[in-house]
Amino acid sequence: MSVYYSRLDARSENLFPAKVSLKSSSNSNALLRFATTPKLFKTMSETKRARILLIEDESVLADSLYQHLCEENYQVDIADNSTRARELFSNEIYDVVLLSLQLSDVDSFELIQCFKTDSPVAEIIALTNYGTISRAIEAVKTGAFFFVEKPFDFAELLPLIELALEHRALVAQNQSFNQQLSTRNYYEEMLGASKQMQTVYDRIEAVAKTDSPVLITGESGTGKELIANAIHSNSLRARKPFTKVNCAALPKELFESELFGHSMDAHPLAHADKRGLVRYADSSSLLLDEISEVPLEIQSKILKFLEEKTFSRLGCDEVRSADVRFIATTNRKLDEAISEKLLREDLLYYLSTVTIHIPPLRERSDDIALLADNFLNTYAQKYERNVHYISSASYKLLFAHSWNGNIRELRNVIERAVLLAKTDKIEPSDLPFENQEQNRDVYEIPAELTLDQIEKLIITKTLQRTLGNKQAAAQILGIYRPRLYAKIKRHRIDLKKLSIQE
Secondary structure, X not given: OEEEEEEEOOOOOOEEEEXXXXXXXXXXXXXXXXXXXXXXXXXXXXXXXXXXXXXXXXHHHHHHHHHHHHXXXXXXXXXXXXXXXXXXXXXXXXXXXXXXXXXXXXXXXXXXXXXXXXXXXXXXXXXXXXXXXXXXXXXXXXXXOEEEEOOOOHHHHHHHHHHHHHHHHHHHHHHHHHHHHHOOOEEOXXXXXXXXXXXXXXXXXHHOOOOOOEEEEXXXXXXXXXXXXXXXXXXXXXXXXXXXXXXXXXXXXXXXXXXXXXXXXXXXXXXXXXXXHHHHOOOEEEEEEOXXXXXXXXXXXXXXXXXXXXXXXXXXXXXXXXXXXXXXXXXXXXXXXXXXXXXXXHHHHHHOOEEEEOOOHXXXXXXXXXXXXXXXXXXXXXXXXXXXXXXXXXXXXXXXXXOOOHHHHHHHHHHHHHHHOOOOEEOHHHOOOHXXXXXXXXXXXXXXXXXXXXXXXXXXXXXXXXXXXXXXXXXXXXXXXXXXXXXXXXXXXXXXXXXXXX
């Protein structure tokens, strides 16, 4: 038996066909040893549960191959024509495809191109009759991993399947590694690997080393102060302390005094001269947390300081200067804050030279598992609790919850669950919204719908519920994400029509 397969040239990174001849069992064993080289590939036992699609219209050969593959503990589906093959491939994720090049109802090259387009990581082994080597070589150029020449013994085909599986695993590992290199799960004290958080990290890096004012927007509990900390710690002012003002906590009558300072006789409560926070923040950064809580008359004085870099203490006419970088946060919608006279429009324009918006947790549910696991480890250590896991049923509830309190609410939920857990795993009964979530989203299904239509309806509703987050939708539906991708494609669910970004 002659075997042709594609391999990667480390020098040129181009795929080219190479030939391996298996004339005896010893050669077969040699290839098998190569295919299972330590540190490069998985062992055969680790790849046994792979799923294989066998496309062969010769019934005797198909039955024989099916029996042998099942005996080797593979999951095998059979198609004897291109229509059935396309149907199976669109509904399942296959690791290896054994494809006859002599199908009677289609040009097999069309199937190869179709399969490699839909699932580039699936490896295709072409099965060709004697005398059609030129077509087999063309199949390799089209995208097949390698081909075998009929007739062949299964004992000789087996190591080639394993080699294809190991090559697939290596490609997947490289893709995962490259993705990890380009994706930051952590940034300073922040956690988040979602696309939205990558955008936030990029914006922080772009603005940190400048002196530009920054406005950070987002709902309560999303981590706006952590972003402010990251901006300061990556700035040229990082050596100086970061001064922070909780604007909502300061009494209105003391705000100007706290911010700009006062002289000894400025007001009845002033018993000595006071340096304001602006002086403390000189050559550093000053955070105005929840800027919309600052009285409007004080906002005008902040704007004047931003423009002139000078100020006067309360009860004193002496003009002083300070080099302060302002970072402000707000949990209000900016247009509403202006219309409700909570925020001066001219101050907003000055502070929002650069605006960083952190989305609510419900819009970046990709980060829920990462955050939950981190909180689990933190509180398990803090309270010395032997809790190390979150059950899949609990994850499903976490993904389905609306998280109006955002990360702060998630942290409190996990802390409570760690304290209440009866085993080493957080179960739904340990979460405070179990009954509430179980009764949510009851879909009314018309009686005339077929099973396929019902499946499409439920998937569509779930995607709308998770705002297009496929990982969260797959968790809720109890299926693997690749299976969900296949079903979205099979049912032709148009994410754009659902106002969901792909």
